[in-house]
Amino acid sequence: MRGCSCTRWTAFSPTRAPSTGHFCFGLPVDPADLKQKIGVYQGAYSHILGRAVYEGMAGALPTADHPFTGIMNAARKVVSSRTLRTAEWANTTIAAGDTTEEIDNLRLGGDGHIVIWAALASGGRSCGWT
Amino acid sequence: MRLDLIDEFRLDLHPCVAGEGTRLFDDVPGSYRLDLVLSTEFSNGTVGLHYRRHR
Numbered sequence: 732m733r734g735c736s737c738t739r740w741t742a743f744s745p746t747r748a749p750s751t752g753h754f755c756f757g758l759p760v761d762p763a764d765l766k767q768k769i770g771v772y773q774g775a776y777s778h779i780l781g782r783a784v785y786e787g788m789a790g791a792l793p794t795a796d797h798p799f800t801g802i803m804n805a806a807r808k809v810v811s812s813r814t815l816r817t818a819e820w821a822n823t824t825i826a827a828g829d830t831t832e833e834i835d836n837l838r839l840g841g842d843g844h845i846v847i848w849a850a851l852a853s854g855g856r857s858c859g860w861t
Numbered sequence: 862m863r864l865d866l867i868d869e870f871r872l873d874l875h876p877c878v879a880g881e882g883t884r885l886f887d888d889v890p891g892s893y894r895l896d897l898v899l900s901t902e903f904s905n906g907t908v909g910l911h912y913r914r915h916r
Contacts, residue, residue, distance in 0.1 A: 738872075771871065
């Protein structure tokens with residue numbers, strides 16, 4: 732059975748990408764931190780996103796010059812939403828059914844981990860990304 | 862968290878106090894114990910926290 736790993740991601744903005752040298756709270760990015768995240772994201776069987784996170788990421792990341800762009804474009808993505816009708820980002824499906832059943836569909840039948848992208852609506856504001 | 866479907870958490874603790882914002886966890890059970898798996902200090906002062914759900 733695959734494990735579900737929840738990672739908190741405040742917001743995404745291509746203009747504040749790690750390659751510019753600054754990220755959340757204006758802190759420089761530690762390459763070791765980036766390497767650790769890339770390992771977790773790249774090694775995931777699937778990525779689960781809520782609608783708000785999906786729309787934020789899908790609106791910027793697919794064409795951005797960002798270390799996660801290639802990984803997330805290629806990754807298997809599932810948007811957990813009962814309101815989203817279509818998902819244009821490559822390799823994305825929408826899960827609108829019972830939450831436990833939808834998660835079990837992804838967990839069962841293999842090993843590895845699933846990344847759940849969590850975000851806070853106010854996170855972007857805290858980072859000055861409004 | 863309410864359905865207890867999450868096995869682990871990876872959180873970044875930034876050395877900055879926002880002073881406002883949404884609660885990190887909301888609508889959660891009264892008791893939700895976690896075990897620390899790993900904490901990693903990064904050069905920018907951020908600490909990567911890796912917790913696993915206590916089962």
